[in-house]
Amino acid sequence: MLEQITRVMFWLCVGEIVAKSGLLPLPAPVTGLILLYAELAVRGKLPDDLGVLADRLLQFLGMLFVPAGVGVLAFLDMLKAEAAPILAAVIGGTAITLFVTAIVANRFGAMRSKSKEQKPEQLEGLARDVNS
Amino acid sequence: MSTLSHLTQLTWAGLADKPVLETGATVFAFSAAMRISRLSGNHPLLNPTLLAIIFISFGLEATHIPYEVYLRGADAIHFMLGPAVVLLAVPLFRQGALIRSSGRLIAVGLAAGLPVGILSAVGIAWTLGASSQTMLSLAPKSVTAGIAVGISEQIGGLQTLTIVLVIMTGITGAVLGPIVARLARVEDPRVIGLTMGIASHGIGTARALQISEVAGAFSGLGMGLNGVLTAILLPVIFRLV
Numbered sequence: 251m252l253e254q255i256t257r258v259m260f261w262l263c264v265g266e267i268v269a270k271s272g273l274l275p276l277p278a279p280v281t282g283l284i285l286l287y288a289e290l291a292v293r294g295k296l297p298d299d300l301g302v303l304a305d306r307l308l309q310f311l312g313m314l315f316v317p318a319g320v321g322v323l324a325f326l327d328m329l330k331a332e333a334a335p336i337l338a339a340v341i342g343g344t345a346i347t348l349f350v351t352a353i354v355a356n357r358f359g360a361m362r363s364k365s366k367e368q369k370p371e372q373l374e375g376l377a378r379d380v381n382s
Numbered sequence: 383m384s385t386l387s388h389l390t391q392l393t394w395a396g397l398a399d400k401p402v403l404e405t406g407a408t409v410f411a412f413s414a415a416m417r418i419s420r421l422s423g424n425h426p427l428l429n430p431t432l433l434a435i436i437f438i439s440f441g442l443e444a445t446h447i448p449y450e451v452y453l454r455g456a457d458a459i460h461f462m463l464g465p466a467v468v469l470l471a472v473p474l475f476r477q478g479a480l481i482r483s484s485g486r487l488i489a490v491g492l493a494a495g496l497p498v499g500i501l502s503a504v505g506i507a508w509t510l511g512a513s514s515q516t517m518l519s520l521a522p523k524s525v526t527a528g529i530a531v532g533i534s535e536q537i538g539g540l541q542t543l544t545i546v547l548v549i550m551t552g553i554t555g556a557v558l559g560p561i562v563a564r565l566a567r568v569e570d571p572r573v574i575g576l577t578m579g580i581a582s583h584g585i586g587t588a589r590a591l592q593i594s595e596v597a598g599a600f601s602g603l604g605m606g607l608n609g610v611l612t613a614i615l616l617p618v619i620f621r622l623v
Contacts, residue, residue: 255465258465258468258469259465261468262464262465262468265468275529275532275613276528276529276609276610276613277526277527277528277529277532278464278528279463279464279465279466279467279468279528280467280526280528280529280606280609280610282464282467282468283467283468283470283471283474283602283606284471284606286468286469286471286472287471287474287475290471290472290475291475291478296472296475296476300469300472301472301476303469303472304469304470304471304472304473305472307462307465307466307469308466308469308470308472308473308588308591308598309591310412311466311584311587311588311591312412312429312430312431312434312556312585312588312589312592313408313409313412313430313431313434313459314459314460314462314463314466314588315431315463315549315552315584315585315588316408316411316412316431316434316435316438316456316459317408317452317453317456317457317459317460318460318463318527318545318549319431319432319434319435319549319553320435320438320439320442320449320452320453320456321449321453321549322545322546322549322550323435323439323449324449324450324453325542325543325546326546328542328543328546329543329546332512332513332516334510335506335507335510335511335512335516336507336512336516336520336547338506338507338510339502339503339504339506339507339510339512339520339523340503340520340523340547340550340551340554341554341558342502342506343499343502343503343505343506343520343523343551344503344523344524344551344554344555344558344581344582345554345558345562346498346502347495347498347499347502347524347555347580347581348555348558348559348562348577348578348581348582349562349565349566350494350495350498351491351494351495351498351576351577351580351581352562352563352566352568352573352574352577353566353568354490354491354494355487355490355491355494355573355576355577356566356567356568356570356573358486358487358490358491359484359487359570359572359573360570362486362487
């Protein structure tokens with residue numbers, strides 16, 4: 251397990267170096283995600299402990315945003331002057347984005363699955379999903 | 383009595399100097415929020431992240447602990463976001479075959495969600511007479527915070543405002559995502575995840591992971607691709623305008 255924690259920290263650290271050096275305009279965790287994925291793709295298999303670690307930590311992913319969310323409350327004064335346009339843009343804009351993306355992607359997905367039968371790996375993925 | 387005088391320092395504000403109280407309270411608030419969310423059958427409006435934020439803010443109000451003190455103490459939890467985002471590679475790897483066979487679906491989702499995410503927010507703000515700095519700060523609102531801050535700086539927005547807007551967007555998307563999916567009659571977990579990741583980055587992804595691993599993997603992918611592509615495209619578009 252410690253080896254897997256080290257692996258995650260290692261890629262995060264590489265991401266940090268990339269971000270600091272200005273090579274890519276990406277934050278360290280995003281670079282780390284890409285590099286860890288690349289490593290797994292090259293190895294072709296997932297170490298058991300890494301899977302356990304991811305499942306455990308990602309179960310609480312929502313908790314890790316709580317301090318940032320509380321931090322927003324400290325800055326609400328910033329929004330006072332333009333509260334109405336900002337709230338409308340954030341809530342309305344997000345609702346529109348969700349609606350348009352969901353409908354467009356769903357139409358396309360339905361069109362594709364109608365035009366040809368579902369691939370076996372798709373069903374496999376969905377079956378695992380149901381079982382989890 | 384004088385030997386006990388040190389106990390008088392034991393006030394909430396005194397305890398708050400140690401990160402134990404802040405981290406403990408955050409974990410406790412979130413576990414209570416998770417329980418409520420589960421009891422309600424994961425009702426979208428009872429989003430655990432949103433509930434925990436509300437609990438903590440009431441707690442801070444009641445104990446007179448300033449936000450800054452809480453944020454300093456809860457930094458250990460905030461720090462864990464980095465490793466957690468790196469670990470999103472795991473569901474992506476597990477769903478690799480499904481992702482590879484869904485390449486066009488992902489491209490179509492991004493082609494719709496990326497421009498609509500920017501234009502809907504900026505358009506609404508412009509219609510309601512927001513200042514140009516607010517509109518620039520709003521433009522990258524659907525992108526994960528670390529990338530959005532960089533974009534905001536490049537195009538002339540206010541970085542702090544952008545972070546606030548990004549987090550508000552994440553919570554809004556996490557709450558509205560499952561509701562929109564039901565209204566739009568979307569049942570494909572790939573589409574639900576992709577949509578939530580594109581519209582509401584990591585906070586949406588946290589909610590998508592509650593739905594299923596497929597939804598979570600596609601959400602993480604939507605977040606990553608939308609972030610990287612927006613970082614490349616948005617500054618170019620703004621230079622042209």
